[in-house]
Amino acid sequence: MGLFDTVTDVLEGSTQRAPGTAGDDGSEGSYWCDDCGVRVRDVEVDAEGFDRDGDGTPTCPDCGESMRFERASGPGCAC
Known part of the structure; x- marks a missing residue:
């Protein structure tokens, strides 16, 4: 079971974000x-x-039209 536990730990860790990464500033999306x-x-x-x-x-700022809000679809930044 050692190999299975190691793979499980790696996969679980890949879905967690470290503090200070993009998206931790309260952003919910972008205006376009x-x-x-x-x-x-x-x-x-x-x-x-x-x-x-x-x-x-x-x-x-370029054309003066209202911008469209688009929510971020993932846990990362609103890119």
Whole structure:
């Protein structure tokens, strides 16, 4: 059973994230501009100085259109 336990331990460890890896900052996704391809993570919108529309949705700095929010699909960053 030693080999089986070792393989199990390795597989379990590969699904866990170490502290300080991407995604530990509370990000739940990114805002995208479908026209320009501009992308900004939700936790960086204010720091980047993006304007917001009347609903609070960030607007694209290049074209001024409202950006679309897309949730992160995995445990990692919203890339």
